[in-house]
Amino acid sequence: MSALGTLSTTSTSATSSTTPPVTPPDTLDLNNIQGDILSGLPKKTQLYIFFQIVDVTKFRADLARFVPLVKTVAGVLKDRQLIKEHKKKGHKTLIPLVGVNIAFSHLGFVKLGIDDSSLGPATDPFIIGQFKDSVQNLGDAGTQTASGLVPNWDPAFVQPLHGVILISGESHETLQKKKLEIECIFGVRTIQPSIFQVTSLRGDVRPGAESGHEHFGFLDGISNPAVIGFDKDPNPGPVSVNPGVIVTGYTGDPSQATRASWAVDGSFLVFRYLFQQVPEFNDFLRKNPIAFQDLTPEEGSDLLGARLVGRWKSGAPIDLSPFKNDPVLAVDPKRNNDFKFEGEINSQFRCPFAAHVRKTNPRNDLEALPPPVGPISVQKNRIMRRGVQFGPELTKEEKKTAKTECGRGLLFACYQTSITNGFQFLQKTWANNPKFPIGQTQPEEPGLDPLIGQGVRSMSGTDPNNEEKVISGMPDFIIPRGGEYFFSPSLKGLRETLASPPVTA
Ligand code: N7H
Numbered sequence: 327m328s329a330l331g332t333l334s335t336t337s338t339s340a341t342s343s344t345t346p347p348v349t350p351p352d353t354l355d356l357n358n359i360q361g362d363i364l365s366g367l368p369k370k371t372q373l374y375i376f377f378q379i380v381d382v383t384k385f386r387a388d389l390a391r392f393v394p395l396v397k398t399v400a401g402v403l404k405d406r407q408l409i410k411e412h413k414k415k416g417h418k419t420l421i422p423l424v425g426v427n428i429a430f431s432h433l434g435f436v437k438l439g440i441d442d443s444s445l446g447p448a449t450d451p452f453i454i455g456q457f458k459d460s461v462q463n464l465g466d467a468g469t470q471t472a473s474g475l476v477p478n479w480d481p482a483f484v485q486p487l488h489g490v491i492l493i494s495g496e497s498h499e500t501l502q503k504k505k506l507e508i509e510c511i512f513g514v515r516t517i518q519p520s521i522f523q524v525t526s527l528r529g530d531v532r533p534g535a536e537s538g539h540e541h542f543g544f545l546d547g548i549s550n551p552a553v554i555g556f557d558k559d560p561n562p563g564p565v566s567v568n569p570g571v572i573v574t575g576y577t578g579d580p581s582q583a584t585r586a587s588w589a590v591d592g593s594f595l596v597f598r599y600l601f602q603q604v605p606e607f608n609d610f611l612r613k614n615p616i617a618f619q620d621l622t623p624e625e626g627s628d629l630l631g632a633r634l635v636g637r638w639k640s641g642a643p644i645d646l647s648p649f650k651n652d653p654v655l656a657v658d659p660k661r662n663n664d665f666k667f668e669g670e671i672n673s674q675f676r677c678p679f680a681a682h683v684r685k686t687n688p689r690n691d692l693e694a695l696p697p698p699v700g701p702i703s704v705q706k707n708r709i710m711r712r713g714v715q716f717g718p719e720l721t722k723e724e725k726k727t728a729k730t731e732c733g734r735g736l737l738f739a740c741y742q743t744s745i746t747n748g749f750q751f752l753q754k755t756w757a758n759n760p761k762f763p764i765g766q767t768q769p770e771e772p773g774l775d776p777l778i779g780q781g782v783r784s785m786s787g788t789d790p791n792n793e794e795k796v797i798s799g800m801p802d803f804i805i806p807r808g809g810e811y812f813f814s815p816s817l818k819g820l821r822e823t824l825a826s827p828p829v830t831a
Contacts, residue, residue: 351555367425429812434488465780482525483808529714545641563663591816636681678787679772
């Protein structure tokens, strides 16, 4: 029961009798919200350019010229329509399309002299920054130094970052062209630049049949929250969230009443540089096949993988298809997210409690809890994920030795209006907490999220023959190597508060 002690017990649930009366949805200003937040910039490839502001006055003037490049949600919707029409005409080629967004860290606002107190109190993760939060709350491994515990991160992310520019597109050429244009705006490589590029990272959708699959091989990007007032016809699945869970200033934003006007129509962007130990993950599955019914060892390894994630590599949820992959279910958007771990509150026969998708979206595990503890809505804890893979495919050598030689992983990104309720909560209170989700009567602890959990890595429930059996000493499959918390302002905020007004003659 202790894990639930950290959760609010007062929120309402879609499944509870306390569901509030229906009110008309907020009208979202799609021309004012940056495109990645609600609709995801279309991408085959994406650049993240992390920068420091070195000349504030020039930066503010340069930003005024940069803002017209920023793609809004309305802009992305147009692009998606173009892609649809292009495909409908039978074209196999990709249309050259580019999407640019920008976001700032707390240090960036400080550097610009902008009061960002309406984004959060001094204790908010956004204000503290991810460097400190990583060892204090996220569980990232660190090293004790004279100045305290510091995370074992890539040196680029140990430096202060003021902001990040995102460029998405269909090809490296398109990205490179846009990058050069942006570098010219900010005077990069001139004698008077306004920004210094600390580092830039490129992510790429994986090739061929692996497109859409992350490096362990699982289809990703299936379950993101449907947003009331934006997603008009959501697919069956978890209840839609209030717009203010993702976009500041709307119903559901916990700080709706106190946001400064420039901070409305924005969202917090959490970026994490996550390395994946793919050969080691594959080796672990190979060496620990689940002996169940008449499965071959290879099928037993696939089942173990599916039980660590909560979905088969195809994307089919194991809650609906527990012991056999179902490729038809996997690609059916009307069914592949329509499950709740219903009837399994005390059981991990079909899906382990610690499986990645159950840890990060426990659905009915909390919503169906009886009073006085439940029901607990997970609405306020949903995040909008926008990641992209980085690094090469496995080499022959890596397959042979089962040892990672080349860095690869996920440029993890997600949006929310509260990092405390969103990303940080998922990582700290759910993924890293061996007792979560609990509140049931089963004797075994769920253990850590086997993918992203940081700490003593063990979990129960991988073996449907013996749900109490614990796998311990699991190797690290995902290693955090950097990141930062950013805020992605509205177009109006960028134009009127961050940029300097255009000089009139
Ligand atoms: Fe996860 N993976 O490939 O195994 N994730 N994730 N994630 N994740 C999901 O439903 C993965 C990470 C969430 O609503 C799927 O779209 C990898 C972090 C949430 O059912 C797969 C990494 C956090 C969901 C993966 C990684 C989350 C989710 C299933 C890092 C937050 C939706 C596909 C390298 C702290 C849950 C899908 C729901 C799904 C993988 C990171 C959160 C396959 C490889 C850091 C909320």
